[in-house]
Amino acid sequence: HPGRVRDNMDFGRVFFVRTQAARQVGGFSAEYPHGYLYDFRLRMSEKFDLRLISNRYSGALYEVADRGKEHNVFDYLLSSKEVQQEMERIVTAHLQRIGAYLPPGGYEKVTYTPEEEAAFKDCLASVVIPVNNRPQFIGKAIESVLNQTVREVEAIVVVNGGEEDPTIGVVKSYMPGGERYRQDLPPVRLIVHDINNIGLCLNSGIQAARGKYYVQLDSDDRLKPFAVEKLLEVFDSDPHVGMVIGSYEVWQLEDDGRYYRREDIPVVTHDEWTEENGRNNLLRINGAGAPRSAHIKVLREMGWFSVNDIPYSRNYGEDYEMVLKVSEKYRIGRVWEPIYEVVRHSGGTDHAIDQETIDRNDNAKDHMRLEAIRRRQELNRKRGKISAQD
Structure with a gap:
């Protein structure tokens, strides 16, 4: 289908x-x-139609030597800038030919009434942390929120393992009455579901938020102390910015407790994103970066995060889909210095992913691209009618 535009x-x-x-x-x-x-x-x-003869149903028609290569979510970092730019030119030309290309600029402003602004006096940013059965990680994630240089923040932990999830006890230790609670630190709030659905967790956390902005934090990752400060600087710089995406370092947590920066993996900046063409090039690649932060009112306008209702989606890609949607109307701001630590460990969801899951995840994002292309074609059709009338 027309959504299969990624270069890999x-x-x-x-x-x-x-x-x-x-x-x-x-x-x-x-x-x-x-x-x-x-x-x-x-x-x-x-x-023309392109057809794939699947060996799942038709049997293998040829053989290749096994390369023995492991799945690596950071493979794209190894591609040279020259190759990346060439691939970007290819997908941009394709989008122009099919009427799905979005030119630079033309962004709308995010506006607030004085009354709306006044409501955020005590809380600017709500950091939402979805989690399932990770009591050994959640404490460090929460502490990275409590240590922010901006104090007008809150941590909202959404546990989706039900009331028996052992993560709950750790979270409660940072709340009033808990041994780690301190009145002078930002508040920690808890929401519990018994449905393992990341989109549902994000939506319930954001809808309960007191802040003006949502900030993403995975339960096994950590924010740098100045992360929220840097995100807010970009929001404050331009009212057209609907979302800000940061850069991150990759850290390794070994089973014996050793924690160290992965020097073999450079800071992940996603500098294939450019001001002029980032939202078009995003259709070619599988991610935009982390952490992601957005005006909560913009997320509401976009209809919140999807809840596994995209074909093939199983707790995957809801954030990518949201970046696609927001970029079609608002500017995406960037923080190019690392403000986030992605933690690799033996229990991580991308540590030993099998080929069936890789294929399913790719199919999910391809469907998100398909819907994005259709939306963009419709946007261009509407803009064309407006131009003709003017």
Whole structure:
């Protein structure tokens, strides 16, 4: 379907191409030494159907040598800037041809009444932490919120493992009556569900929030002390900014308790995002960065996070979909210095992911891209009508 526009789509190693169709689209382009196949596939998809013969149903038609490569969520960091820029040019040209390209600018402002602003006097940012059965990690995540240089914050922990989840006891220790509670620190609040649905957790936490802004924090990760301060600086710099995305370091937590920065992985800045073309290039790649923060009223306007109602989505990609939606109307601000620590550990959800899960997750994001392309085509159709009338 037209949503399959990422450049790492794996169609296998053998391709059968109708020669007449290849001639009709102009064959392979010499303009793209690295992405010639990606460009060819996108141009073919604009005029013809592409079919994948799945060995799940049809049996394998050929064999390849096993490369023995592990799944690595940071693989994209190894691609050179030259390759990344070439791939961006390819997907941008494709979006222009199919009417889904969004030009720079044209953002709307996020506005508040004086009464709305007054309500945020005591709380500017609500950090929402969804968690399931992670009592060994949640304390450090909460403490990273309590240690923020901006004091007008709150931590909202949404436990989705039900009342028996051992995480609850740790969270309550930071609340009034708990041994870690301190009155001079930002408040910690607790919401409990018995449904393991990340979108539901995020929505319930945000809808209960007192803050003006939502800040994302995974239960096994940590905010740097100045994270909220840096996010607010970007929001304050431009009323057109609906969301701010930071940069992060990757840290390793070993089973023996050793905690250290992964020097083999550079700071993840997602600098393939540019002011001019970031929201178009986002359709090519699988992520935008962390942490993510947004005006809560913008999230409400977007209809909140999806709750596994996207095809193939199982607690995956709801944040990516939200960035796509927000970027279509508001500017996405960036913090290029690291303000977040992603913690890798043996129990992490991306530590030993199997191929079936990888395929399902890719399909989920491809459907999100499909919906985004349709929305953008509709936006451009409406803008075209307005221009014609003017």
